[in-house]
Amino acid sequence: MPKKIGGCIFMSRRKYTINKSTCSIFAIICSLLIMLMATAQAAEKQDAPVWRLDSKPGAVLPRSFRFMTDEFSQSLNPVPSRQGMDALRCSASGEFSGSGLSMIRDKIYQHAGKNAVIYILDLRKESHGFINGDIPVSSYKKKNLDNYSISSAAVPQVEEKKLRSIVGREITFVPLGNADTKLLTACNVKVEKAETEEALVARLGMNYKRIPVPDQCAPTDEDIDEFMSFYKNLPSDSWLHFHCQAGHGRTTTFAVFYDILSNPDVTLEDIVARQYALGGTNLFAPGKKNNWKGEEIHKRAQQVRNFYAYVQANRSNKYAQPYSQWIKAQNSREDNTKNSES
Template structure:
């Protein structure tokens, strides 16, 4: 039986699409990420910077900071601070400026365990430390599919290369990292680790939550933090509204159903609701 060309083409296309997604899922082989600048330091504070100090909360939230911005925040708060790093993607600092390896959907480390993430990041930072100059992309175009296209680049001399933990501790602050893939909910191990961590935080200590942009992951963990502190006194709707009014993301709103962020957003909100039910 002969197959019509149009039908054959559709079948071949469908097979290729399925093979593409199977390959990346099975082999953790997302396209090679680009080295990018996360923050140019043009503003006094990082993107989406906010402070919460009421009802038992001592929290700061934002996107990725520069060395100068973190020092300014430290001096403004003038109290013990733990920087809570929510980024699973590899990142660090060059001459006090934040850089990261940003690829397809920012998922380069999506299927890696924390120890593997740390090892990959260590090798990447060591690699740029040993180079005379590095090419850093300063502006990206993000396509609907999650693909990335660099638009502007600069060449830098990699002076003073450091991990975030090294930079934070050099300023006399404490550091804690939770490994959360961009746009996605934290897994159960990270959530439990966060609960255990919160129990150890002294009453006079501030938590400075951040991800790359200060939106999804930062808002998620600031909501979880407020649930742990005030879940028995506030409804989930009140907590979500409070976080949104202070500059966080409205986590109850989802992108279009055909967008790659849709399912992760649904799963993230489901986790938040279950977390609230468990702690209210």
């Protein structure tokens, strides 16, 4: 007579032994599948973005806000030259609220006059926007590398989709990181409206330019090409406001680029030092060697040095050759020299 044991039917002792082995294998396979599913779900959960509060909402200037005419906030020895610095038509900051951007605009008009054509230089690759016309938020993934693997051209569409997905929902926006958690308090709101930065800037009567650079990363050669193309077509009365999330690495990098272009006769060391002394990041500070962030810091410093050399070599012809082509030729020349010496 067949016997039913644990859901399996066995016909004889011999068959029972075979079927017992089969059930054991089946149980192991099921266990492995369950473990794989759990691991996948955990990884998916870990990779899922968190909605981050980027800065204080309301009528307040953003962190790290600075004009080039400000006094140095860092005491350096030797004190870097200010030659040409006070004449720079630019400012910088971390992310702002909707009301904060209005305040930035008004301060620039006070500083440069009402005829200033203001361009907001958005250097963030991570998706970000403004909730209910004011609250600055972003989509956060590990190491703040949201959108890291997608092309720059795809970022706006991805960003708009993410912002649309939270309209009508009640969301808690949380501060992240050591600095933010000390400065900001989580806020829970019903999302009535989610606006891109480009839309906010246009609504406030300014111009918008985005060069999406991942947080903590060096700009690529193509990013620099994009910046140079933008720079060469600026009107004479333009004013640039650079910003990223905190107003440090990416913001300082492009402020240094602009300073180099405007003051090519000032030494690179002075330009990097004075942008640091003003409240930015020390772009020449060494990073940790065995660390991805340290590698990016090294690459960023090298890009700054390369860009300075590019400006010296190409300013007489008004930068007719794109940076990416120029640096490729330089690298090829160096490789040929090394090969001939070996």
